[in-house]
Amino acid sequence: MNPIFPDSLVPEHDPARLRTLHQYQIVNTTPEAIFDDYVALAAQLFGVPVALISLVDADYVWFKAIVGATAPGLVRNESMCSAAILANTPVVVSDYKPESCQLIRPDVAQALGLNFYAGAALVAADDSRLGMLAVIGKEERGFSAAEADLLLQMAGLVSQTIELRYRYITTGRPVEWEAAQRELAKALDENSTLTRYLNTSNQGIDLEDEEIAQAIHKRLESVAQVLDSRLG
Numbered sequence: 367m368n369p370i371f372p373d374s375l376v377p378e379h380d381p382a383r384l385r386t387l388h389q390y391q392i393v394n395t396t397p398e399a400i401f402d403d404y405v406a407l408a409a410q411l412f413g414v415p416v417a418l419i420s421l422v423d424a425d426y427v428w429f430k431a432i433v434g435a436t437a438p439g440l441v442r443n444e445s446m447c448s449a450a451i452l453a454n455t456p457v458v459v460s461d462y463k464p465e466s467c468q469l470i471r472p473d474v475a476q477a478l479g480l481n482f483y484a485g486a487a488l489v490a491a492d493d494s495r496l497g498m499l500a501v502i503g504k505e506e507r508g509f510s511a512a513e514a515d516l517l518l519q520m521a522g523l524v525s526q527t528i529e530l531r532y533r534y535i536t537t538g539r540p541v542e543w544e545a546a547q548r549e550l551a552k553a554l555d556e557n558s559t560l561t562r563y564l565n566t567s568n569q570g571i572d573l574e575d576e577e578i579a580q581a582i583h584k585r586l587e588s589v590a591q592v593l594d595s596r597l598g
Contacts, residue, residue, distance in 0.1 A: 486521035
């Protein structure tokens with residue numbers, strides 16, 4: 367089932383949301399390893415060719431990290447992420463048919479043969495939606511409750527990582543931010559190792575298998591512990 371979108375791509379509260387977004391000093395910045403690690407893991411876990419972390423700016427949607435494509439971003443009315451942050455559900459599941467979302471132009475996605483989108487919002491401390499963690503595929507498919515739970519968990523980790531980056535960068539501690547990225551990457555690598563094993567041995571990851579789902583969630587908790595410790 368596709369989400370219900372509002373009538374306008376730019377809601378009345380958007381100026382306040384944009385102020386929060388720019389406070390984080392992350393828009394249109396160079397790639398950083400930990401965000402690349404998050405999207406690589408997301409693509410593996412959900413079995414999709416494209417995964418990305420987006421930041422929805424006034425006129426442009428910046429891709430802070432992306433795997434499976436090379437674009438730095440899209441103009442706002444061509445990106446599903448710009449509509450997804452407005453949706454009435456925590457996880458958006460949609461396609462790129464014009465009737466599914468009339469707020470955006472689907473030309474770019476359709477030209478690339480993309481037919482599936484699922485995303486969870488990146489939420490700031492003041493509850494502003496900064497962007498999305500999205501997984502994108504070429505085949506239309508369902509998205510289970512177990513998959514939605516996992517995508518929400520990962521989006522929460524990305525949101526906390528953006529908060530941690532902000533604290534270190536704005537207080538003049540770039541060396542500590544680099545150290546934090548290494549610590550987070552080490553914790554994420556445990557999940558990447560499990561994901562590679564499951565993909566190889568089971569020809570994919572079945573999140574409906576409770577034992578598998580619990581193993582993945584448990585390893586992501588180690589990432590949460592690093593974030594909780596550093597955020598205090």
